[in-house]
Amino acid sequence: MLRVQVVHGPNLNMLGLREPNIYGRQTLATIEASLVAEANALGVALDCFQSNSEGALVDCIQAAFGQKDGILINPGAYTHTSVALRDAIAAVGIPTVEVHLSNIHKREAFRHHSYIAAVAVGQICGFGADSYRLGLHALVKHLQDLQPIPAGS
Ligand code: CA2
Secondary structure, three states, rough: OEEEEEEEEEOOOOOOOOHOOOOOOOOOHHHHHHHHOOOOOOEEEEEEEEEOOOHHHHHHHOOOOOOOOOOOEEEEHHHHHHHHHHHHHHOOOEEEEEOOOOOOOOOOOOOOOOHHHHHHHHEEEEEHHHHHEEEEHHHHHHHHHOOOOOOOO
């Protein structure tokens, strides 16, 4: 069974409570419940983690080493600032898909650059809460494609 760690960065615990015009009306709990249901249907074991602290996010990524097959991450504002998160993802070498609720490329210029993109399998943004669902499917397909074909088949 594939094991996926979902990681949410700073302020994403505020989803659904503020700025619904940008980030939608769904709470993080609702998004996670839908993701868990999606993961169950795909036969994937899913764990979710959110923190406002950069160090705690690095710790979570490091803890995934040897324990998880893939990471689905919305690094929040750390996307645009954090060499530490980028280094952690590179260090563990776990295939990682970067997701964003909003389309960061059509927002302010400072959101256009992602430190994470260069160490991610790919990036999905702009689809609201659906970015997570699409990201999970893309990650699972990528992980399945990496699996060795059993001998004799
Ligand atoms: O679009 C995304 O998913 C972002 O990662 C969200 C980050 C932002 O800094 C990135 O540029 C793009 C911000 C998350 C803040 O979430 C809030 C939720 C409700 C109310 C206020 C902030």
